[in-house]
Amino acid sequence: MPLDQPALANAPVKLGAGISLSDLRVGYSEQDVLSGINLDVAAGEFVALLGASGCGKTTLLRALAGFVPVRGGAMHVDGHDMTGVGPDKRGMAMMFQSYALWPHMNVAQNIGYGLKLRRKSRAEIETRVKEMAQLVGLQDLLHRRIAALSGGQRQRVALARALAIDPPVLLLDEPLSNLDAGIRATMRHEIRDLQQRLGLTTILVTHDREEAMSMADRVVILNAGRIAQVGTPEEVFHTPANAYVARFMGAGNALNATARLNEGTVELNLDGDTCQLPRASGPEAGVHFPEPQDGPVEVMFHSDAVELGPARKPGESLALRGTVIQHSYLGSVYRHEVRIGSTRILADDPAKVPIGSAIDVSIPATALSLFPA
Numbered sequence: 316m317p318l319d320q321p322a323l324a325n326a327p328v329k330l331g332a333g334i335s336l337s338d339l340r341v342g343y344s345e346q347d348v349l350s351g352i353n354l355d356v357a358a359g360e361f362v363a364l365l366g367a368s369g370c371g372k373t374t375l376l377r378a379l380a381g382f383v384p385v386r387g388g389a390m391h392v393d394g395h396d397m398t399g400v401g402p403d404k405r406g407m408a409m410m411f412q413s414y415a416l417w418p419h420m421n422v423a424q425n426i427g428y429g430l431k432l433r434r435k436s437r438a439e440i441e442t443r444v445k446e447m448a449q450l451v452g453l454q455d456l457l458h459r460r461i462a463a464l465s466g467g468q469r470q471r472v473a474l475a476r477a478l479a480i481d482p483p484v485l486l487l488d489e490p491l492s493n494l495d496a497g498i499r500a501t502m503r504h505e506i507r508d509l510q511q512r513l514g515l516t517t518i519l520v521t522h523d524r525e526e527a528m529s530m531a532d533r534v535v536i537l538n539a540g541r542i543a544q545v546g547t548p549e550e551v552f553h554t555p556a557n558a559y560v561a562r563f564m565g566a567g568n569a570l571n572a573t574a575r576l577n578e579g580t581v582e583l584n585l586d587g588d589t590c591q592l593p594r595a596s597g598p599e600a601g602v603h604f605p606e607p608q609d610g611p612v613e614v615m616f617h618s619d620a621v622e623l624g625p626a627r628k629p630g631e632s633l634a635l636r637g638t639v640i641q642h643s644y645l646g647s648v649y650r651h652e653v654r655i656g657s658t659r660i661l662a663d664d665p666a667k668v669p670i671g672s673a674i675d676v677s678i679p680a681t682a683l684s685l686f687p688a
């Protein structure tokens with residue numbers, strides 16, 4: 316059920332609020348959970364907070380909403396200092412993973428809940444509820460009990476309730492994690508579409524890389540309470556700032572090597588075999604080596620970058636020799652486990668290579684990221 320377009324024809328065009336966090340420090344009781352958080356979110360921008368469980372994503376969202384006190388640094392929304400501003404005065408609506416809907420209220424009452432709290436008139440609430448229900452495609456279910464709704468419909472009620480108060484900032488805490496894979500993919504696009512049409516500044520918390528990349532303008536990767544990298548989905552995927560980001564973005568293959576820098580190139584020594592590869596500088600194609608230095612390095616890359624068989628670009632690829640020890644079918648490709656010396660890597664290829672085959676393996680320089688080991 317697509318989100319309804321006509322309802323928006325009458326909706327006022329509005330712009331979200333800009334958010335600025337500087338040197339923010341947040342925590343519970345004795346312990347800081349987040350520190351040194353510097354982030355500027357433009358009005359109307361969609362930012363995803365991505366990171367492993369416990370890294371502080373929800374804490375940052377709750378601090379923005381005003382549910383967790385800030386211990387240090389500053390938070391401004393459209394230039395206004397949020398210190399001492401209560402959650403209901405911040406112009407932010409939060410949508411929780413659990414949806415937090417009221418089971419004893421029907422759809423309309425849930426959508427109108429925030430408006431009732433804000434003491435809007437009955438007529439105003441009724442009009443706005445209808446508008447919001449139409450926006451998310453629930454206009455025929457206004458009197459349905461929450462218990463009699465599917466997961467996807469509940470998610471739409473929660474979204475409509477959050478949007479009903481006309482928030483310049485929408486905070487989403489894992490909003491899709493309770494939905495099955497099919498609906499989740501549809502809802503990603505619908506929320507993104509709605510966010511862009513309404514111009515809402517949106518912060519999404521997720522631990523799902525694909526979700527973050529497909530929905531957000533920029534992704535903030537958190538590691539143990541600190542920002543590991545901020546960038547567009549393309550930037551954090553192709554030019555990770557460190558090994559943590561590379562791994563988190565799916566570059567699960569790592570080989571140990573020793574690097575020696577030359578003019579515009581890097582010489583890699585892997586178990587005695589050496590090869591010379593171009594180094595990326597600016598937009599030029601080559602190995603991504605954000606902190607170039609001589610010495611031991613981790614050579615990281617995605618499984619879909621690996622080519623099985625002779626290198627297509629010999630001078631511009633890392634060429635290795637390995638043995639296929641396992642494979643599995645993923646739908647569009649076979650994922651091969653290949654032993655190279657004492658290491659194993661994963662390599663995707665449309666063709667199945669028999670187990671036990673000795674095979675050439677190559678990875679284009681442009682798909683390699685090097686980090687000091």
Ligand SMILES: Nc1ncnc2c1ncn2[C@@H]1O[C@H](COP(=O)(O)OP(=O)(O)OP(=O)(O)O)[C@@H](O)[C@H]1O
Nearest residue numbers: 343344348366367368369370371372373374375522
């Ligand atoms: N109310 C609380 N009191 C004390 N510590 C808390 C509280 N809420 C969270 N924490 C701790 O703060 C840290 C960060 O938790 P947070 O929920 O922000 O992580 P997260 O990145 O959202 O994780 P997940 O993906 O698992 O939801 C964790 O170590 C957690 O145990």
